Amino acid sequence: AQKITQTQPGMFVQEKEAVTLDCTYDTSDPSYGLFWYKQPSSGEMIFLIYQGSYDQQNATEGRYSLNFQKARKSANLVISASQLGDSAMYFCAISGNTPLVFGKGTRLSVIA
Amino acid sequence: DAGVIQSPRHEVTEMGQEVTLRCKPISGHDYLFWYRQTMMRGLELLIYFNNNVPIDDSGMPEDRFSAKMPNASFSTLKIQPSEPRDSAVYFCASSSDRGYQPQHFGDGTRLSIL
Numbered sequence: 001a002q003k004i005t006q007t008q009p010g011m012f013v014q015e016k017e018a019v020t021l022d023c024t025y026d027t028s029d030p031s032y033g034l035f036w037y038k039q040p041s042s043g044e045m046i047f048l049i050y051q052g053s054y055d056q057q058n059a060t061e062g063r064y065s066l067n068f069q070k071a072r073k074s075a076n077l078v079i080s081a082s083q084l085g086d087s088a089m090y091f092c093a094i095s096g097n098t099p100l101v102f103g104k105g106t107r108l109s110v111i112a
Numbered sequence: 113d114a115g116v117i118q119s120p121r122h123e124v125t126e127m128g129q130e131v132t133l134r135c136k137p138i139s140g141h142d143y144l145f146w147y148r149q150t151m152m153r154g155l156e157l158l159i160y161f162n163n164n165v166p167i168d169d170s171g172m173p174e175d176r177f178s179a180k181m182p183n184a185s186f187s188t189l190k191i192q193p194s195e196p197r198d199s200a201v202y203f204c205a206s207s208s209d210r211g212y213q214p215q216h217f218g219d220g221t222r223l224s225i226l
Contacts, residue, residue: 035210045203045217052212091155095211099145099168102155 002027004103021077029072029096039089118218130192137206148201194225
């Protein structure tokens with residue numbers, strides 16, 4: 001079975017600062033994918049970034065980067081230059097031989 | 113390109129009534145997923161389809177829940193009879209792959225059973 005653990009229920013960050021959201025995972029699948037989604041207060045689920053387990057380089061998408069440490073089974077999301085619009089719930093998810101399994105999420109609040 | 117389209121956006125109904133949630137996936141996506149989101153249980157996968165065929169419905173909570181995908185562009189999730197504990201946000205998502213491509217979510221249906 002696959003499992004995602006997000007240990008930070010809530011976080012605060014100052015506008016324009018960088019922030020790291022933690023995600024650890026557990027899986028027995030030899031090949032898997034790691035995803036981050038954003039859910040603003042309006043409720044929609046927005047895909048942010050993907051990392052494959054065999055990808056050599058950490059994934060980046062604009063201000064988002066995924067700090068993938070396979071030996072530690074961690075896939076932390078780094079948001080650079082935080083903006084007020086980044087305030088939202090953030091979910092880490094893993095897939096492999098089964099579809100996505102989501103963590104409980106981290107609520108990020110960006111302060112002006 | 114149009115994203116995943118869900119309807120209705122909000123549904124309020126009385127206990128015992130039948131509820132039908134609808135989903136139109138992104139054209140060309142072979143996989144369709146139904147999720148339920150609650151504060152207590154987070155995001156749960158209910159069922160998923162591949163090429164219109166149900167693959168895994170182990171997440172469907174009870175026989176009161178059923179899902180169909182009659183063609184590649186339409187799926188329904190039905191609850192009959194509905195109960196207050198079914199109140200949640202229900203998401204539909206589609207993808208070109210089961211696990212190695214991102215799933216694209218609809219805006220969700222906020223269901224309230226009185």
